[in-house]
Amino acid sequence: MRNPTYFTLVRLDDGDLASLTIIREPTQFFAQLRSYGFTEHASASSPALAKMQTAAFLDTVAGVCSVSLDRxxxxxxxxxxxxxxxxxAMEEKAHDPRFGLMERDGEISHCMIVPRLR
Structure with missing residues (x-):
């Protein structure tokens, strides 16, 4: 079973849209914030992450990106x-096995695996 993977659109403070992809492990996360013209990464590690509910976890990721990336x-x-x-819905999608990640040249993209028709 893979680690939960969250992905969504966010609105940057300057009004632009960006995509946010987060890979969550029990005590750490890796986040990629990507928009036209930039791709940036942030991560954090703490035992407290293991017990966080989805809302607190996503707010923590937003705080880390705000401080460490200045975004x-x-x-x-x-x-x-x-x-x-x-x-x-975010939590359900994060655990849905149909969604996967692909990495290319240091950038992460998410994709949906379509079931084969017989």
Whole structure:
């Protein structure tokens, strides 16, 4: 079983959109923030990460990116759903085995594995 992988769009403080991909391990994470013109990476390690619920974990990632990358952002929650519903969907997608990661030239992209039709 793979580690949970979160991916979503975020809005940077300057108004631009960026993609955020996070690989979560029990006591550490690796995050990639990518937008037109830049790809940056951040990571952190702490035993406290193991016990964090999704909301606190994602807020921690946002804080680390804001400080270490100097790229503050806000999560984009689609209209018509609550933050709690969005967090539940993020967690379900993070564990969905159909989603995978590919790395090329130091950049991570996520993809969906389409089941084969028989």
């Amino acid at each position: 503050p952002f806000t999560f984009i929650i689609p209209g018509g759903i609550s933050r709690a519903e969005w967090l539940t």
